[in-house]
Amino acid sequence: MSNSRPLHRGALIASLTLAVVLLAGCQGSGGTSSSREGYFTWVDDQGRVQHSRIIREPEPETEDPRPDPEHPSPSASDENAEFNLENYPDGNELERRGYVRPGEPQPYFTWQDADGNIRTSYYQPDTRSDVEKGRIKPPVQLTPASIYQRSDSPDPVVEREGGDPDAFAILGVETAGDSFLERWAENCCEDFGRGNVEGWHSDREFGLTVDDSSPVHSFITGHSHYRLVRIPAGAGRRDFIMRLRSFAREGMFVPSVAFLDATMKPVRIVTDLVADYVPETWHRRGYLESFIPVFPGHGERWMVIFTRDEDLRGQTVIEDKRGPRAIKHSRQGELGLAEIRER
Template identity: 50%
Template structure:
């Protein structure tokens, strides 16, 4: 070998070392084989070696348990996996979760990972935010109106009272007649004898749709001798059956020197009773900063079945009683009165 050739060997070796360095050290870490990139919870890009496969083909997840893989093309990264927590394995009387508190926590039990979502900030960094699920219903959130529940009451209609399919032992259908006691079914016939064809329709109140409207029953209102006692009354014309064949309305009786406890009589076109509603289990709403105290009830009406008018009155037995409330200062009684201010509003249709 010539001396010139010997001098060229170190130069070739050096050139080869430079080329190898360019292949290994000059390329970015994200482009090396055996590495993957991921974004931590603070949005910082990390580089980790790909774990070796075990004998059963599974990879060691030590480095990637909280990682989010991101490809080199800049596409949307996958959802990161939060660090695993150790849930309770056995519940006892001491650590058993409270149902109401569990609902407030979004039904995430102690030790379970909280749900999260990822988002990208203004600088392009991927962020992770944890949140508590909102378990309220649409009704509780105010998105939809709660379903209307008809107020329980005594309903009196024409016809005999239905006999139970399986009467109790010793039941005698003629016992009431033998004792000379009127049956409950006779209430309607007794009421119909004194109501209501003699009522004048000149002072009637027209129904106003779309909002709550006021009905006043005062000392100057007309009085009538009902079977339940003399009472001032208000006559209200129900909506046309072609527009509102069946509907539910809310009745509110506002406190004014006491509470007016109403009863209702639904009449046909000739002012003859079709249905009488008494003993309504009305709800009491106490006074607030924006409203007076009031009683309220939800009642159905059936214009398509011949109900044309509604009479609002109060019974003598209701006037003689009172409403008792439990307050922080003890029981509070509110007397019942003969006059009152009421509000009517159509709230639902069948």
């Protein structure tokens, strides 16, 4: 026969109270609990006090988002952070490659064929510029040339005492009263008759013919046929770029251009033009092409197109499907003039 007896109701309440006190004491005691574990006390059906260990999952540690200056992050000390062409390639070179780094796969796109299969196709990015694609026109490049221009400075260039005149000539330093423009203007162009004048056409390219019927003048650069062209002027007239073409036909007329003011005095001379040769096609002859700025807003009212003796002694060598070929320079020729405006 068992000696156990059911607990009296008062004893049971006392036991439960003791359990609560013991639970609070165990959880609050530093010796029997911690922030990660503890105990709870309970009474079984026999009235015995039991203790069970509480096992909790470890809480994740909160990282400080602020960097510690004394402990740099691994990425900052990683060898991949070195400044080299592999990790930091040249931007222009990377753009030419379509922003595909060496060793990386080519970009691709996926598509579905007629049978419903998914296909992958690799492609090379189009790295051409908008100019190369023909979307926009390239900017006009002025033709290199020798330019002699009237100075707006009231003080002339004075000769330096003890200077070497040959050295001044090499450096382009001219003595007062002896500049090329002033010497060229001594016999040009106040006496030019204005009967044979070509008007300017802003809306289209127009042609000029230099032949035996053209006026002749003895410039300091040589005896030459010339053509006189009126530059458009007026309120709000802007400066522009002139495209000058000289077509090849039994020779080539190599032009130089002098710009005159309203009194027919030279203000600027453009010569030694390094013109580009555009080869002939089945519907057009080859030609030399130059781009020259014109400044009506700065007083330029006339232009004189002529050639020099030293140009007549030269020749233009071209390369075509028949091989290299020389085109002799001539006193006569056909020209095309057009107004080009930058937008």
